[in-house]
Amino acid sequence: MIKYTGHYGGPDRIKADVYVIPFPEDDTLFQKTVNTVCPQLKKVIAALQSGGEFTGKKKECTSLLTDYGRFILVGMGHPDISGAERLRRTMARAAKEMKSWVAPTVALYAPTEEVLKKDLSISFEDATIAMLEGAMLALYSYDAFRKKNASDKKGKIKEIRVVTCDEGYQSRLKASISEAVILIEAVEYARNLANAPANLMDTQTLVKQAVALGKKFTIKTLVLNKPEIEANKMGGLLAVNQGSKSDPRFIVMEYNDKKRRLRPTVLVGKGITFDSGGLCIKPSANMDDMKMDMSGAAAVLGTMYAIAKFKLPVRVVALIPVTDNMTGGAAFRPGDIITISDGTTVEIKNTDAEGRLILADALVYAQRFKAAAIIDIATLTGAVAVALASHATGMLGNDDELMDALSAAGESTYERVWELPLFEEYAGMLESDVADLVNVAGKWGGASTAAAFLQHFVEDTPWVHLDIAGTAILEKASDYNPKGGSGVGVRLLTSYLRSLPAE
Ligand code: BES
Ligand code: ZN
Ligand code: ZN
Numbered sequence: 001m002i003k004y005t006g007h008y009g010g011p012d013r014i015k016a017d018v019y020v021i022p023f024p025e026d027d028t029l030f031q032k033t034v035n036t037v038c039p040q041l042k043k044v045i046a047a048l049q050s051g052g053e054f055t056g057k058k059k060e061c062t063s064l065l066t067d068y069g070r071f072i073l074v075g076m077g078h079p080d081i082s083g084a085e086r087l088r089r090t091m092a093r094a095a096k097e098m099k100s101w102v103a104p105t106v107a108l109y110a111p112t113e114e115v116l117k118k119d120l121s122i123s124f125e126d127a128t129i130a131m132l133e134g135a136m137l138a139l140y141s142y143d144a145f146r147k148k149n150a151s152d153k154k155g156k157i158k159e160i161r162v163v164t165c166d167e168g169y170q171s172r173l174k175a176s177i178s179e180a181v182i183l184i185e186a187v188e189y190a191r192n193l194a195n196a197p198a199n200l201m202d203t204q205t206l207v208k209q210a211v212a213l214g215k216k217f218t219i220k221t222l223v224l225n226k227p228e229i230e231a232n233k234m235g236g237l238l239a240v241n242q243g244s245k246s247d248p249r250f251i252v253m254e255y256n257d258k259k260r261r262l263r264p265t266v267l268v269g270k271g272i273t274f275d276s277g278g279l280c281i282k283p284s285a286n287m288d289d290m291k292m293d294m295s296g297a298a299a300v301l302g303t304m305y306a307i308a309k310f311k312l313p314v315r316v317v318a319l320i321p322v323t324d325n326m327t328g329g330a331a332f333r334p335g336d337i338i339t340i341s342d343g344t345t346v347e348i349k350n351t352d353a354e355g356r357l358i359l360a361d362a363l364v365y366a367q368r369f370k371a372a373a374i375i376d377i378a379t380l381t382g383a384v385a386v387a388l389a390s391h392a393t394g395m396l397g398n399d400d401e402l403m404d405a406l407s408a409a410g411e412s413t414y415e416r417v418w419e420l421p422l423f424e425e426y427a428g429m430l431e432s433d434v435a436d437l438v439n440v441a442g443k444w445g446g447a448s449t450a451a452a453f454l455q456h457f458v459e460d461t462p463w464v465h466l467d468i469a470g471t472a473i474l475e476k477a478s479d480y481n482p483k484g485g486s487g488v489g490v491r492l493l494t495s496y497l498r499s500l501p502a503e
Contacts, residue, residue: 003159004132004181006173007107011038011069014163016107018070020094020135022087023056024111024119025078030056036112036165040068048073058086059093072097076111076119083120085414087111087127088134092480095138104158108135113166124169125176128162132180133491135160137480140188142195182309183494187487190295190302194472194485198274198291203246203322206273206294210251210320213301217308218257224250232365234321235339236346236357241323243278243331250365251297251320255308263372264315265497268362269300270355270378271322278325278351279333292485293355295472296378297322299489306494313502317369321358325351337435340364342457345435353440355380356453363457373402374458375496377466377489383446384420385470392418393471393488396451397464406464406496415492417466426452466492 011019023033034045044064048054054062058077063070074094076086091108098106108131111120116127139157162173193201193209207223214221226247229237234250241248251271254264272293276282282290297320304318332338336348338357342364346357355378366374384394393410395417397403403419410417426448429441437456441449451465471488474481 002157004177005159005161006170006177007161007163008165008167008170009163010165011071011107012040014107014161016069016105016161017103018072018098019107019109020072020074020091021109022074022076022090022111024076024115025056025058026119029115029119032114033112037109038071041066041071045073059089061093061097063097070103079119079121082411082414083122084126084130084412086120087130088414089479091131091134092138095135099139102156104156105161106157106159107161107163108132110162110164110169113169124164124172128173128176129180129183132160132162132177133184134480136184137187140191140482142192142482142484144192144196182306183491186302186306186309186494187490189305190298190487190490191482191485193298193301194292194295194487196291198324201291201294202273203244203249203324206271206297206322207249207251210253210301213305214253217305219304219308220254220256222252224252232361233339233341234361235341236361237321237323239332239336239338239348240278240325240354240357243326243328244324246324248321248323250362251318251322253304253318254316255304256315257311258313260313260315262315264317264369265500266317266319266366266369266371266374267300267303267493268319268359268366268374268376269297270294270359270380271297271320272325272355272358273322274324274326275352275354276324276326278354279327279331280351281327282352289473292473293379294322295468295485296376296489298485298487299377299468299472299493302487302490303493303497306490307497310494310498312497314497314500316497317366317371319362319365321362323358325354340457344437344456347432347435347438349438349440353450356450357439359454360457363454367459367461371461373399374461374463375406375466375493376454376464377468377493379469379472380467381446381450381469383450384467387420387447388418388470390470390474392416393492394447394467395419395464396422396448396467398422398455398458399462399464402462402464405499406492409492409495409499413491413495415471415488417492420447420451422448422451422455427455430456
């Protein structure tokens with residue numbers, strides 16, 4: 001367990017094995033940062049600056065071993081994107097540098113008051129959170145199954161000291177540090193769930209994780225087993241589950257610590273523990289990534305973790321249908337006609353479009369909560385990644401206000417969302433010759449037709465669908481996101497829920 005503490009004073013007063021100092025590129029502010037934070041390095045930094053080696057440019061990073069200790073100077077560049085995101089990326093760059101040696105006590109210097117105001121345009125609190133998010137999320141690695149592992153480095157960090165050189169700010173550190181730690185833990189939790197291989201993170205294990213989370217935080221948790229799923233006539237979940245060696249489960253959690261009577265927000269997460277494609281089997285290249293097809297479920301569980309730890313004054317219901325999607329003699333087939341729990345019949349055109357089938361049953365189940373809003377989150381279509389790559393989550397829905405709120409949460413967390421159209425023509429593309437709907441509309445507009453399929457089951461409740469197929473599963477690491485499971489959705493949804501008015 002890493003200890004997080006807040007301090008006031010320059011490196012001469014604060015003991016640490018390494019001091020990380022972010023610099024703006026603006027020359028005046030650069031000099032002021034030197035004078036305020038590390039005047040003892042004035043000469044050496046002046047030399048580095050005039051030699052062009054370190055001028056505060058974006059991602060510039062220099063480590064120095066001096067008589068005053070070990071320093072990492074890191075550049076923030078000029079203002080372009082949001083101040084918070086610049087800080088996250090800057091600290092991620094510094095964390096990368098830190099990975100090459102062992103430092104038990106790390107001091108992270110907050111930007112000075114002037115830099116916060118003139119260069120970053122954010123509050124001291126938001127800066128503190130962003131710094132810690134950037135550094136700690138960058139240090140994450142999934143190495144539960146390695147003898148000698150990369151986390152050796154992070155494992156050696158005993159204490160992170162967040163330091164300010166502005167008098168009067170120290171007292172403001174504590175709350176922001178605790179806030180950041182909750183968010184970091186929640187994202188790491190979601191990443192670990194997603195990255196776990198499907199042989200270990202199977203239906204039973206995912207359910208156990210949810211139950212354990214419910215116990216830890218007194219979140220009411222109910223798990224429907226197969227007979228109960230049958231009694232609910234969840235034909236989508238049952239069809240997808242046909243090829244599995246494990247029975248399906250349907251997780252229902254409710255966070256409502258103060259027994260508030262307000263209408264809940266319902267979060268629905270796709271919980272496919274492995275997506276082979278079923279009989280319409282996927283090509284073998286990258287099929288291993290499909291252990292992360294429960295990233296929507298991971299995002300929802302990570303969000304429950306965060307809101308419970310924050311004790312947010314909200315009411316949130318989480319719904320997670322869980323199964324894998326496998327081949328075999330018992331598997332469902334193209335051409336099959338199945339019946340979703342609301343009676344809608346679906347002609348299966350492609351068994352690999354399984355996410356929408358299990359989500360359909362979950363969206364029908366959501367109706368009973370008379371929700372204020374339903375948000376589903378799912379690694380639903382390759383098409384969304386064709387449109388947006390890994391740089392934004394696809395957002396489709398029926399309520400502008402809800403989508404605006406999620407866009408705002410996306411900007412502030414930089415888990416950005418981008419709206420894709422949900423014209424009624426997309427619903428028209430789902431007509432079947434033999435049933436109410438087909439599960440696949442053909443080649444084009446895949447993210448929109450998938451959302452149109454889901455929309456069929458939401459009725460009038462304000463609803464948003466977040467397609468995280470591009471953002472949840474990363475082909476390569478960047479800034480503070482590792483290769484593999486990104487944990488996307490946790491900070492986004494938590495930020496959205498924190499923006500809701502208290503009862
Ligand atoms: N889980 C996949 C979507 C996916 C693809 C997520 C790549 C992450 C990375 C989903 O179940 C799927 O297979 N969708 C199909 C739908 C198609 C058959 C209409 C797809 O996108 O190819
Ligand atoms: Zn699939
Ligand atoms: Zn899938």
